[in-house]
Amino acid sequence: MNKTAIITGASRGIGRAAAIKFATVGYNVILNSKNGGENLDKTLSLCRNICGDRVIAVKGDVSDSSFVKELIDKAVTAFGRIDVLINNAGISYVGLIQDTSDDIWQNVINTNLSSVHYCTREVIPHMLKNRSDNTDIPISEASGHIINISSVWGNVGASCEAAYSASKGGINAYTKACAKELAPSGISVNAIACGFVDTDMNRHLTEEERLDVISQIPASRAASPEEIAEILYHTSQMPAYLTGQIITADGGWI
Ligand SMILES: NC(=O)c1ccc[n+]([C@@H]2O[C@H](COP(=O)([O-])OP(=O)(O)OC[C@H]3O[C@@H](n4cnc5c(N)ncnc54)[C@H](OP(=O)(O)O)[C@@H]3O)[C@@H](O)[C@H]2O)c1
Numbered sequence: 001m002n003k004t005a006i007i008t009g010a011s012r013g014i015g016r017a018a019a020i021k022f023a024t025v026g027y028n029v030i031l032n033s034k035n036g037g038e039n040l041d042k043t044l045s046l047c048r049n050i051c052g053d054r055v056i057a058v059k060g061d062v063s064d065s066s067f068v069k070e071l072i073d074k075a076v077t078a079f080g081r082i083d084v085l086i087n088n089a090g091i092s093y094v095g096l097i098q099d100t101s102d103d104i105w106q107n108v109i110n111t112n113l114s115s116v117h118y119c120t121r122e123v124i125p126h127m128l129k130n131r132s133d134n135t136d137i138p139i140s141e142a143s144g145h146i147i148n149i150s151s152v153w154g155n156v157g158a159s160c161e162a163a164y165s166a167s168k169g170g171i172n173a174y175t176k177a178c179a180k181e182l183a184p185s186g187i188s189v190n191a192i193a194c195g196f197v198d199t200d201m202n203r204h205l206t207e208e209e210r211l212d213v214i215s216q217i218p219a220s221r222a223a224s225p226e227e228i229a230e231i232l233y234h235t236s237q238m239p240a241y242l243t244g245q246i247i248t249a250d251g252g253w254i
Pocket residue numbers: 008009010011012013014015032033034035036039040060061062063088089090091092111149150151152193194195196197198199200201202
């Protein structure tokens with residue numbers, strides 16, 4: 001039976017690139033995004049060209065725990081197992097602390113952090129089942145891999161991105177806590193703390209601002225979503241002993 005990967009926030013950017021990568025290497029893929037529409041349809045169609053009917057798209061908001069139950073149920077109904085969860089869905093907010101209203105704060109924290117807990121909580125029983133269904137899995141092989149997309153701002157904080165930094169710092173701590181709790185069950189939990197990635201999330205920057213950021217990065221460029229997808233895929237192939245790590249992918253920036 002093919003392994004299955006769930007990728008939240010797969011309509012664009014890093015999520016789309018990850019979906020294409022996992023489809024290419026033979027996984028069943030579950031795509032998700034809040035707004036769906038043309039963008040999610042495009043990812044679905046790109047994946048279908050690669051892996052036929054081994055991909056489904058489920059539109060909905062991962063900051064809503066009842067939707068997350070539905071998402072995981074649909075994944076298991078479609079493909080019978082879950083091996084990889086990529087908690088990628090996220091939003092940014094750039095503004096002063098004084099301008100960060102209750103609504104903005106809650107939206108950023110719920111979308112970026114609460115969603116990670118909801119998805120993690122729902123996949124654990126299915127990842128545990130992978131080992132109970134097949135006791136021949138070597139101890140070094142993970143029963144499941146949970147990979148959270150964090151940010152360098154979760155490591156060091158960013159001015160004018162307090163809510164975003166808090167959400168990603170929360171992901172880092174949550175990743176380490178889950179890794180400790182789930183290591184006895186052979187489930188690995190790691191985070192990729194991305195630096196500057198060429199996606200819609202940074203389209204609000206002027207050309208001058210973009211070049212200013214790039215001038216601070218030793219690699220002298222933004223990462224492509226495809227590079228981050230490679231890192232995600234390779235992390236998902238690591239032995240279970242690699243767990244609880246915040247792997248920073250920032251071209252040497254921070
Ligand atoms: N780009 C960077 O420089 C950078 C750096 C560090 C970390 N990251 C992180 O990388 C992840 C992916 O971001 P990206 O750069 O690829 O940005 P992006 O192009 O803006 O994509 C964000 C994705 O998240 C989805 N999404 C947002 N809210 C959602 C919700 N409530 N439920 C389900 N899906 C939701 C969006 O879907 P719809 O809008 O279609 O609903 C979209 O597919 C985020 O967690 C981001 O914080 C990015």
